[in-house]
Amino acid sequence: MTTVGLALVREVAVAARAPRLLFVHWPFGHALGEPGKVEQQRAVLRDMFSMARRALRPGLVVDLPYRWRRESYPPISDWTADGEAFEAALARAPEGQTSVGGSGPGRL
C-alpha cells in the first residue's frame, strides 16, 4: 500500500522519516487550505496523487510553495498531469540517500 502524508511542521516531517510527505506552510487545522475553497483542496489532493506517482525515493519531503490566502487555484482539467507548483517543488526537493524497505521504488 502506498502512503502519502501532509505535514504542517517541516522539521517534524523530515524527522518522521515517512515514505512520502508534502509540507504546506499553512496554519494548524488547515492541511487542505481554507474552508469552502474547493479548488484549493482539490489542488492539494492532486499534489498528493502526484507524490504517490512521482516520488522515487523513500523519505522524500516536498515543500509546496502555496502562500496562505494569497494564491489562486484554477480548476483542474487534467488529473493525469502534475500541477506546475508541484513540478517546481519536486525539482527543488533535496537529494539524499535513504535506505529502502520493502519493494523497491517504481513509477507507473
Place this chain on the structure above:
Amino acid sequence: MAWRRRPPRGLTAPDTWPAERACRSGSRQLDSLEEATDHEASPYRTPINRVTEAALRWISGTGRGQAVGHWLSRTIALPQLRHLTSDTIPWSPLRRPLREATVALVTTSGVHLRDDHPFELESDPTFRVIPRGAEAGELAISHRAYDRTDALRDVNLVFPLQRLRELEAEGVIGRVADWHYGFGLVLRGADLVAPGREVGRLLGRAHVDLALFVPA
C-alpha cells in the same frame, strides 16, 4: 470499563466491523459532547477549556502564534521521533493507475462519527472508524491542540472525504475505500505504534492502494 464499537445510528455495519476491539471508556466526554452549531451540515465540536480555545485561535491566527505552535510541535515531537524512527523507511510504490486505485484517509485531527465515543482530550491512542458515506453533520471533532473553527465550517480541511467522493464520481480515482480512520491527540508517540499497525493491517485487508494521511 471497556466498550465495544457498535454501528452508529443510520449506518449499516459491515460483515466484520473493522475496529471491533476494546477501547477505553469515553463516557465522561460523551456526556459533555455538545452541538457546536445549528448548521446541520457541520460536525459537532467536543468542547474544550475556553482559555485553551483562545490560545489555539492565537496560534493559528497570528504569525507569532504560529511560530510558537511550531516550536511547541518540534519540542514535543522531535525527541520522540529520534527514538521511534529507524534507518529504513518503508516503501511501496503505487501499483495501479489512480483511476483504478482504492483510496483511504487517515487523519490525526480528532475526527470521528458523532455517535461514536469521543477521543480522550488529554491523549488517546485509540482510533475511530468512519464509513465512506459519512456526511459532515454525522461527524464530530474531539481534539484540544488546534483551532477547530475552520474545520467545523468545512471538515474537508482535515478530513477530505467529500472531495474524494467527488473525485470517484469524476473517475479521477477508482474507488473511495469503505472505511477511513481517525486518531485524536496523542502525546506519547510510542503509544501510536500498535494502533498504527492495526490500521495498516485493516487498510491492507480492505485492499487499499493509496492511503492519504492528513494531520491537524
